[in-house]
Amino acid sequence: MLYNLHTHKASETENVFEIVNQYPYDFDPKAHFFSIGIHPWYIDPENLDRHLKIVEEKLQLPNCMALGECGLDKRIDTPLDFQVSVFEKQLVFAQKYKKPVILHCVSAYQEVIEIKKKLKIEEPMIIHGFSKNFQVAKSLLDNGFYLSFGKYLLRNLELASVFEKVPNDRFFMETDTIEETIQEVYNKASLIKNIEVEQQVENNFKKVFQI
Numbered sequence: 332m333l334y335n336l337h338t339h340k341a342s343e344t345e346n347v348f349e350i351v352n353q354y355p356y357d358f359d360p361k362a363h364f365f366s367i368g369i370h371p372w373y374i375d376p377e378n379l380d381r382h383l384k385i386v387e388e389k390l391q392l393p394n395c396m397a398l399g400e401c402g403l404d405k406r407i408d409t410p411l412d413f414q415v416s417v418f419e420k421q422l423v424f425a426q427k428y429k430k431p432v433i434l435h436c437v438s439a440y441q442e443v444i445e446i447k448k449k450l451k452i453e454e455p456m457i458i459h460g461f462s463k464n465f466q467v468a469k470s471l472l473d474n475g476f477y478l479s480f481g482k483y484l485l486r487n488l489e490l491a492s493v494f495e496k497v498p499n500d501r502f503f504m505e506t507d508t509i510e511e512t513i514q515e516v517y518n519k520a521s522l523i524k525n526i527e528v529e530q531q532v533e534n535n536f537k538k539v540f541q542i
């Protein structure tokens with residue numbers, strides 16, 4: 332079984348277990364396994380309370396694997412303190428319903444680390460689409476985060492040396508929005524790590540998502 336942490340489109344492929352991202356304003360009730368959250372790009376102030384309510388409601392479904400993607404993004408116009416308030420409200424739900432968190436984080440790693448500490452979050456937190464250097468990876472790993480790799484592992488040659496050093500029990504694989512299959516991501520990862528990545532990610536997935 333290939334485990335795909337994060338995708339926006341169900342592949343409906345046999346032998347793939349995938350967490351399909353859902354938005355509160357566009358929920359697909361047919362999704363087998365999903366995550367749901369308010370992405371910082373799509374915060375809608377006029378409908379925020381309604382969207383938060385939907386997130387809380389769907390999070391309680393047994394096939395909801397995680398909160399997210401949610402997080403912080405410093406490259407958008409939405410003020411950071413507003414993003415933080417929406418993010419923190421969702422994190423409280425993750426704590427209440429004991430769900431892991433799939434994070435979108437752009438240039439706000441220190442802020443996300445501080446929020447995890449401040450709210451004393453014990454649920455696993457996974458940075459999706461990781462693409463930064465090992466210094467950033469290390470500070471996240473030291474603070475208990477998991478890292479998920481996909482697009483940039485295929486596109487960015489320098490990321491291989493970062494991925495190589497990530498402890499085997501702390502990473503996931505994902506396709507997010509790319510056209511390549513999750514098998515292609517696993518092939519690349521196995522070449523870099525020189526281990527059986529499939530088995531490793533299966534172990535990580537079962538531990539973090541308690542399946």
Ligand SMILES: [Zn+2]
Nearest residue numbers: 352400507508
């Ligand atoms: Zn995504």
